[in-house]
Amino acid sequence: MAAKRGGRRIAALEEICALKGKRRMDIIKCAFAIMVVVLIIAGKPLLETMGIIPEGSMVASAAMFLSAVVLAVFAGSASTDFAKSGRRIEELCAKHAITKDDVRAYERL
Numbered sequence: 001m002a003a004k005r006g007g008r009r010i011a012a013l014e015e016i017c018a019l020k021g022k023r024r025m026d027i028i029k030c031a032f033a034i035m036v037v038v039l040i041i042a043g044k045p046l047l048e049t050m051g052i053i054p055e056g057s058m059v060a061s062a063a064m065f066l067s068a069v070v071l072a073v074f075a076g077s078a079s080t081d082f083a084k085s086g087r088r089i090e091e092l093c094a095k096h097a098i099t100k101d102d103v104r105a106y107e108r109l
Contacts (some may be wrong), residue, residue, distance in 0.1 A: 012096045013106040018083045020103075027084035033075035037068055 030043050048055045092098065 009096050009098070010106075012092045012098060013103065016092055016098065016103055017091050017107055019089050023085045023089075025081055026078045026085065029078035030075045030082070033071040033078070037071050040064055041068055 041064070044053075044060060047053045047060075048057075051059045093103075
């Protein structure tokens, strides 16, 4: 019986480690999307000033708007996945009585 519990605990620790990696990727995705939106917002006036795109161009404004919407959806889905992973980690820790120290010790192995 104890071996069965130990196996479940190890499986939970493995899942926690995988979820922590997934959370890191979700943070990177959010940061990337925000960075690109900032570059687009800052880049449009710069390109207009340099004369590369005409000022007040409806096509450039529409492209900027659509790219901002797409990136907002991308960042939103990544942040939702981040929150889901966090809740799952908390659930596994509570169910199997796993502490942060247990996770750190398992990650070192």
